[in-house]
Amino acid sequence: VAIGRRGPTPDEMTAWRGSLRTHALVVNRLDTELRQRHGIPLDWYDVLVQLHEAGGERTMSELADALLILSPSSCTRLVDRLVAAGLVRREVDSDDARVKHAVLTAEGRAVLRRAAPTHLAGIRRWFTGLLEPGEAAQLSALNARILDRLDRKAND
Amino acid sequence: VAIGRRGPTPDEMTAWRGSLRTHALVVNRLDTELRQRHGIPLDWYDVLVQLHEAGGERTMSELADALLILSPSSCTRLVDRLVAAGLVRREVDSDDARVKHAVLTAEGRAVLRRAAPTHLAGIRRWFTGLLEPGEAAQLSALNARILDRLDRKAND
DNA sequence: GAAGATTGACGAATCAATCTTC
DNA sequence: GAAGATTGATTCGTCAATCTTC
Numbered sequence: 388v389a390i391g392r393r394g395p396t397p398d399e400m401t402a403w404r405g406s407l408r409t410h411a412l413v414v415n416r417l418d419t420e421l422r423q424r425h426g427i428p429l430d431w432y433d434v435l436v437q438l439h440e441a442g443g444e445r446t447m448s449e450l451a452d453a454l455l456i457l458s459p460s461s462c463t464r465l466v467d468r469l470v471a472a473g474l475v476r477r478e479v480d481s482d483d484a485r486v487k488h489a490v491l492t493a494e495g496r497a498v499l500r501r502a503a504p505t506h507l508a509g510i511r512r513w514f515t516g517l518l519e520p521g522e523a524a525q526l527s528a529l530n531a532r533i534l535d536r537l538d539r540k541a542n543d
Numbered sequence: 544v545a546i547g548r549r550g551p552t553p554d555e556m557t558a559w560r561g562s563l564r565t566h567a568l569v570v571n572r573l574d575t576e577l578r579q580r581h582g583i584p585l586d587w588y589d590v591l592v593q594l595h596e597a598g599g600e601r602t603m604s605e606l607a608d609a610l611l612i613l614s615p616s617s618c619t620r621l622v623d624r625l626v627a628a629g630l631v632r633r634e635v636d637s638d639d640a641r642v643k644h645a646v647l648t649a650e651g652r653a654v655l656r657r658a659a660p661t662h663l664a665g666i667r668r669w670f671t672g673l674l675e676p677g678e679a680a681q682l683s684a685l686n687a688r689i690l691d692r693l694d695r696k697a698n699d
Numbered sequence: 700g701a702a703g704a705t706t707g708a709c710g711a712a713t714c715a716a717t718c719t720t721c
Numbered sequence: 722g723a724a725g726a727t728t729g730a731t732t733c734g735t736c737a738a739t740c741t742t743c
Contacts, residue, residue, distance in 0.1 A: 394663035398679045399671035405686030406670075410566045411611035412693055447704060455567035461734050463705055468733095485703045485742045507550040514562075515555035517692040522685055523555045529674065529682050530561030536673040537568055586711095603726060617712050619727055624711090641720045641725045706739070717728070 409514075416513045417506060425502040430454075432506060434469055435491065435499040444490040446480070474498055565670075572669045573662060581658040586610075588662060590625055591647065591655040600646040602636070630654055 395403065418429040437453045438445055445453065451462035466489050469475040474495035480486035491499075510516075515523045551559065574585040593609045594601055601609065607618035622645050625631040630651035636642035647655075666672075671679045 393660065393667070395666050395671055396679065398683055399667065402671055402679045402682040402686065403666050405683055405690060406562070406566065407570075408611060409686050409689050409693075410562065412690070414563075415612060448702095455564060456571060458735055459704070460706080460736080464733075464735095467705095480703095483703085483743070487704065504549065510551050510559050511549070511555065513693065513696075514689065515551055515558055517689045518685065519688070522688070523552065523558045525681060526558040526685050527554055527561055529678055529685075530558065530565050532675070532678070533565050533670065533673045534561060534568070537565075537669065540669075604724095614713060615726070616714080616728080620711070623727095636725095639721070639725085643726065700743100702741100702743075704739100704741085706737105708736090708738100710733105710735080712733075713731085715728105715730090717726100719724100719726085721722100721724075 413514045417509045420505060420509050421502060424505050425498065427498065427502060430465060431469060431472075431474070432499070432502055434465060434489070435474065435495055435502075438475070438489060438491045439496070439499055443496075444478070444488045446486050446488055448486075450489055469495070569670045573665045576661060576665050577658060580661050581654065583654065583658060586621060587625060587628075587630070588655070588658055590621060590645070591630065591651055591658075594631070594645060594647045595652070595655055599652075600634070600644045602642050602644055604642075606645055625651070 414429065421427055421429055421432055433454055434450065437450060441449070441453075447459070447462060447466070450466070451457055451459050454462065454465075457465070466475060466477070469489075470477060474492060475489050476492055478488045478490050480488060515526075518526070570585065577583055577585055577588055589610055590606065593606060597605070597609075603615070603618060603622070606622070607613055607615050610618060610621075613621070622631060622633070625645075626633060630648060631645050632648055634644045634646050636644060671682075674682070
């Protein structure tokens with residue numbers, strides 16, 4: 388039936404809406420937790436993690452790419468706040484002065500170290516820990532498939 | 544091993560990050576599509592859908608609940624914009640004058656009718672259509688489990 | 700002139716405080 | 722006084738324009 392169907396099936400619609408709802412609720416919990424226990428929003432934590440995983444520093448462009456969505460200017464302003472808070476400092480690239488690096492400070496590392504256990508426990512507590520064994524892998528696989536095909540579509 | 548583990552397993556971490564990335568990319572696509580083809584952001588579309596599904600109207604409180612996250616004040620301002628655009632009008636409840644209803648206008652219905660095919664096709668195109676048959680149901684089930692248990696945790 | 704990054708101007712989100720009606 | 726909703730002040734996100742360096 389339904390040759391040429393363009394709209395989602397009921398299953399598809401449920402999957403879509405469920406994903407939206409899950410995302411909203413979980414992100415909200417994690418953000419609240421970080422703010423209450425460590426005084427930083429989830430955005431800041433993301434920056435600290437990205438810098439840490441890249442060895443402590445990244446250029447602004449790299450950082451903007453690593454942080455989902457975020458426009459270049461938003462990234463600048465976000466880093467401004469972290470600099471004001473003393474968690475990050477800026478450095479001009481020694482080879483190409485157009486390039487600026489965001490660099491973790493000692494304080495930034497300390498905050499990350501303290502906040503990480505809360506955040507990681509939060510991910511289990513509010514998200515993956517609510518699944519049965521093996522289901523996290525399923526979810527990973529589904530996301531991987533979507534992301535892979537999205538990427539192909541982007542480069543068509 | 545790892546008695547007392549608190550952090551996510553690699554599978555769990557991949558599931559979490561993948562979900563974040565998928566959400567960001569898909570929402571971004573759908574928003575861009577609606578803006579370009581119908582001149583409305585995804586937020587507006589959500590409001591129109593919520594009102595339509597509730598029979599054309601909802602109180603501000605109900606609407607704020609239905610729209611994920613959104614604080615009461617944000618909901619007020621969002622409806623302000625839709626009212627200014629002529630897609631929604633406000634009505635005071637006849638029983639309890641504290642309660643205000645957001646009501647779809649004819650124009651609002653018309654915009655929804657035109658935009659819906661684009662949006663629904665977009666969900667398939669950028670999200671569920673990228674999965675294999677049966678996988679949307681899997682994804683639904685995973686989300687349902689998480690949402691169900693999140694709910695229980697909220698009321699503990 | 701183009702790449703990397705920032706700024707000015709404006710629209711949107713949020714908190715606390717407020718207004719109205721119950 | 723509490724519920725429903727809005728407003729004022731502030732912060733945050735984004736576009737276009739700008740600055741600097743290549």
